[in-house]
Amino acid sequence: MNTAAVIVAAGLPKYDSVPAAMFKVGTVTSAQHVIASIQKAGVSAVFLTVDEATKKLEKQLNSSGAFFIRTAGNALECAKQAIVGLPQHYDRVLLCRADRPLVMPETLNKLLSAKAD
Numbered sequence: 068m069n070t071a072a073v074i075v076a077a078g079l080p081k082y083d084s085v086p087a088a089m090f091k092v093g094t095v096t097s098a099q100h101v102i103a104s105i106q107k108a109g110v111s112a113v114f115l116t117v118d119e120a121t122k123k124l125e126k127q128l129n130s131s132g133a134f135f136i137r138t139a140g141n142a143l144e145c146a147k148q149a150i151v152g153l154p155q156h157y158d159r160v161l162l163c164r165a166d167r168p169l170v171m172p173e174t175l176n177k178l179l180s181a182k183a184d
Contacts, residue, residue, distance in 0.1 A: 070179060071111060071153055071159075072105045073115075073160055075116050078138070100168030112157070115136070
């Protein structure tokens with residue numbers, strides 16, 4: 068199956084004026100961790116929503132292989148905008164938040180290989 072991932076970085080809360088997706092886990096942002104896990108799981112294409120608050124991520128992640136989608140609004144609105152804007156050739160979409168870097172590639176592989184009812 069041809070799977071795309073939409074990682075929502077735009078519209079997430081800020082903590083101490085830092086967007087949640089830009090929090091560092093070690094020396095790497097949580098968004099970078101999420102992208103790396105998804106890519107290791109073999110997802111065809113990774114799309115990251117960005118807004119004014121998270122536009123620095125575009126520069127930081129320019130070489131990550133992710134595509135950036137400019138969105139506005141809260142996280143749910145940004146996710147909807149991104150999914151509607153995806154090219155039509157994807158069979159399914161994995162949706163996740165950029166501020167939750169705790170999923171292992173092995174777990175994603177199991178999820179992606181499961182059959183939907």
